[in-house]
Amino acid sequence: MNATIIFLLLLALMLTGMPISISLGLTVLSFLFLFTHVPLESVALKLFTGIEKFEIMAIPFFILAGNFLTHGGVAKRMIRFASSMVGHWYGGLGLSGVVACALFAAISGSSPATVVAIGSILLPAMVKAGFPNKFGAGVITTSGALGILIPPSIVMVMYSVATNTSVGALFMAGVVPGLGLALTLGAVTYYRARKYDYPRLPKASFAERFKTFRESAWGLLLIVIVMGGIYSGMFTPTEAAAMSAVYAFFVAVFVYKDLGIKDVPRVLLNSANMSAMLLYIITNAVLFSFIMTNENIPQALADWMLGHGLGMITFLLACNVILLLAGNFMEPSSIVLIFAPILFPVAVKLGIDPVHFGIMMVVNMEVGMCHPPVGLNLYVASGITKMGITELTVAVWPWLLAMLGYLVVVTYWPGLSLWFPRYLGMM
């Protein structure tokens, strides 16, 4: 009963279009005022302690690191490196787009950023080379989404905040599924390019490959610092994030020289703006999950599931459907913060590995970024290609279908995500 009231209230408030953080907070406040006798002091305390965790501070640091390197210059280097490696295969520039997106997305950590940066450079080049506009748009829109699966990823930090799962293990678990998804998208690109006989690039010489690698290596080293630092135990994830922010600043200003010192305050302000927005959602989501636990809602859901003999397979299927639906209305961070605290206890009770569940959620979020009505990547791509959303949705379809298939594989094959962190002994 209480659960119904809470959810209806939240849904009603959200649909009026107010910020998600405000609707979460208002739901909690009005529920507490009207239906319970929980002392308000405990709410006040939660408001203060909501984001007082060192782990959460990884989010602003990763955003800062990404913003320093989200630059056309970095994107150009990644594209040159990628096209010297795979450009001579079928799909040429398209395949390079997938690889460049994967590399750039890992560094910038933001999917729409990847679509803007890679897309605005590569798409005109692809059209010039004779690819249809639709093909390029489809490749870039879907490959850009790799950013939240290949570590370092902000959505994974969100998941670990919401469920107390280890960030390190999640990052490592993202590697294999991330590469797998890149391969899947690459395979679709290759297949379609071969079928329609799209142009290929001349094969690059070894010297050329080495040169482009050396240029992009500075940016790619960021991933090595984060992953290596966490794996070797040199840094905690938050420290690794801060180190990567300083490193990104160093590379952007002194090595690549894409940014001048005078641009730095602007990058800082912009990153602070984004992180404050996300931290504000976290604060209110913590409040929300506090009343969820207080009302025993996840517990009741788990008991109901077990009572009706619904097992892991049905539960995972239901999760995917719910999350895909939610992906129609919200962006990834909010979805993870609202749904993870509800679904996670049930998943644990059914014996699903927390890390595997996290990876499944992240892949799900990726699909959500590529289809309307809310799909950040689609809108960014629409801005670049000047194609309408409906037209783009048709263009994205083959890759989106492959992604959905891949989602099923990730959901029902825990080994895919769990093998690597287990091999490294991180879980």
Add this chain to the structure above:
Amino acid sequence: MKYLDRLEELIITFLMGAATLIIFVAVIHRYAAGMSIPGLQDWLLALDLGWAQELTIIMFVWMAKFGAAYGVRTGIHVGVDVLINRLDERMRKKFIIFGLLAGATFTGIVGTLGAYFVWENGAHYAFLTLTGMPVGDIPQGPTTPDLEWPTWMVYSAIPLGTSLMCFRFLQVLVGFLKTGELPHHDHGHVDGLEEETVPVDVDFYGLDDNLHMRDLKHSMVGDDRRKVAAPVDPDRRKIDLGGEPK
């Protein structure tokens, strides 16, 4: 007003940069102190940076509160706006006003709660001691574990930042009532695409993506779904994207 805007921007820019540097220095210090360089090592070991973590958290809490207020001004807070973006202008206007008022109400309540909490947890005591009045049995309030700062000072970020946010919501509301515009339709993110470079301050959360309320003066990038499959008027594109369509 302009000074308040500037101050707000300065505070959050500074906090972001300084917090990053503090953690960086603390990590470097930890490893440098482990190396056996005579003289330097003793000096480094004598420095205790155990407070770095706590200070960073405090700085980020302040940044989050003031940044959230700044975010209202820049229109970055995301919502579920798929439905209201499809309503006609009259209805949408009502919902937008309701949303902004709800924001102001929530932040107002939280700000008041926060002020009360801070007052009860030491600010009252500090005020009385400062003015030399008898303290009576009013508690002194707790301090933070590492820095041993009074917690009420740390937590005053909540009444201050949240009240500012409340003020920003009202400010946006007044602006909307006057002009029918909301503060996020700066299509800066597609500027400069012709030069094939991305502008430095691309704001990915500030896009027209049905995550933000559409105001009465601007249309959205993408197509108009009320007339499905109708081609987008090239002139509208030109205005929206700030350049010639290709």
